[in-house]
Amino acid sequence: MDVHQLEVFLSVLDTGSVTRGAERVHLSPAAVSLQLQGLAEHLQTELFVRSGRKLAPTSMAYRLAEHARTVIDQMRRIESDFHGAPQEDTRPFHFATGVTTLVYRLGRPLRMLRKQYPQTELHVTVANTEEIVAGLLDRRFDLGLISLPVSEPSITTIPLFDEDLLVVRPAQTKVRGGPIGSIRVPDLARVPWLLYPKQSNMRTIIDAFFAHVGIEPNVVMEAADTEAIKRLVESGFGYSILPAFSLKGQSRFFHTMRIAGHKLVRNQALAMVNAAYPRALTLTIADFIRRSLQ
Numbered sequence: 001m002d003v004h005q006l007e008v009f010l011s012v013l014d015t016g017s018v019t020r021g022a023e024r025v026h027l028s029p030a031a032v033s034l035q036l037q038g039l040a041e042h043l044q045t046e047l048f049v050r051s052g053r054k055l056a057p058t059s060m061a062y063r064l065a066e067h068a069r070t071v072i073d074q075m076r077r078i079e080s081d082f083h084g085a086p087q088e089d090t091r092p093f094h095f096a097t098g099v100t101t102l103v104y105r106l107g108r109p110l111r112m113l114r115k116q117y118p119q120t121e122l123h124v125t126v127a128n129t130e131e132i133v134a135g136l137l138d139r140r141f142d143l144g145l146i147s148l149p150v151s152e153p154s155i156t157t158i159p160l161f162d163e164d165l166l167v168v169r170p171a172q173t174k175v176r177g178g179p180i181g182s183i184r185v186p187d188l189a190r191v192p193w194l195l196y197p198k199q200s201n202m203r204t205i206i207d208a209f210f211a212h213v214g215i216e217p218n219v220v221m222e223a224a225d226t227e228a229i230k231r232l233v234e235s236g237f238g239y240s241i242l243p244a245f246s247l248k249g250q251s252r253f254f255h256t257m258r259i260a261g262h263k264l265v266r267n268q269a270l271a272m273v274n275a276a277y278p279r280a281l282t283l284t285i286a287d288f289i290r291r292s293l294q
Contacts, residue, residue, distance in 0.1 A: 001042045003075050006068040008035040009047065013057055013065055086284040087117065093281060096125040096132040097145040100226045101268065104245040106145075109292035113285065120281065128224065129201035136273050142282045145289070147201040148267040157269040158286055160293050164244040165205070165264040167257045170236045174253055181257040185213050188259070192220040192238035194229050205266055206241050213262070230254070268293075 012021035012032065022032040040047050047061040057065075097106060102124070114122060125132075125141065132144035133152055148157065167183055169191070188210075195217070196203040210217050220238055223229050229240050234253040243266065247256050258264075270286050272278065 001039060003072060005035050005039045006072060008032055009039055009061075010065060010068055010072070012036065012048070012055070013061060016055065018055060086281040087119070089279070089281040090119050090121070091281075092121040092123055093143075093285065094123045094125065094135075094141045095143050095145075095285070096127050096135055096141045098128060098132075098147070099126045100243050100246045101145055102126060104243075104248070105293060106289075109289055112292065113288060116288070117281075117285075130199060133271065136271060139273070142272070142279060143286055143289075144271045146269060146271045147205070148269050150201075150271065154274050155271050156274050157271050158290055160268045160270060160290060162265040162267055164258070165241050165266055166244050166247060167239060167241055167259060168230070168233050168247065168254045169239045169257065170233055171253050171255050175255060181255055182260045183257040184260050185215070185262070188213075188217070188239075189215045191218065193217045194221045194223065194232050194238045194240045195219050196229075197222045197224055200224065202266065205264075209262070209264055 008021070008025055008027070011024040012018055015021045015024060018029050018032050018036075022029045025032070027035075036047060043060075043064070045060045046058050047064065048055045048057055050056070110122075110124070114120075125135070127135065129146040129150065132141060132146050133150055133155060135141040136144055137152070137154060145160070146157075148159075150157065166180065167188070169183075195206060198207075221232065223232065226242055226246050229242060230246070230252070232238070233240050241264065244256075270289060272282055272286065
């Protein structure tokens, strides 16, 4: 017994005729008769009896119809969940991103996203790249915004933009915007550093740069939160390297500088798990965010 047999059975029950039922399901009357015979044999019960030229349903046919309608309705709900248009997808959608990108880049895109998909239950989680990748792999997140590189083969990435990483150093007086300064590589070797934790993707990028220029940084403190690092730099604890977007439009007690002769950046990308049948809403939201940020 399968759903198709139940649909054929209901078409005959509702129309009262094998011929009209066959027209409804686009089969020949002979094919419909075979389906009904197979269903009756499987259930070991009589579903229809002949009364002259008419086909009369039995009491067991009416009982089966109640179950059949419930099963078919549930099947349609399942198909709608997995194959419906993105606007019709009402399942919860879990998006993960870093705090800096969320605060400085995603405000407007997320507002627009909620307006375009009001029926979607959108959840946003703040995490670092490593936590986001782990959440994608165990299916806690549908989509993530991460920093590259990521070497996990089960993850597909969609490049978004490159973000400058700037050196910040303490200032004695409040700095109100102004041009970004410059610092020489040798001057980086003689100062204390406040950096992201060793296991973070940002720290991997920074350590790779220091290794490239032959400097062993004097790391006096580590912190995972960009805002916390900024406050510590302002308090005079040392220098740091932070994303440029987190440093815009603020009066602060630190200077921002580029490293002379070097362009230090982090590559931002959307990430999702490789899947033979990706969720349509995931692809649609990924494209929406990509267009919003580029």
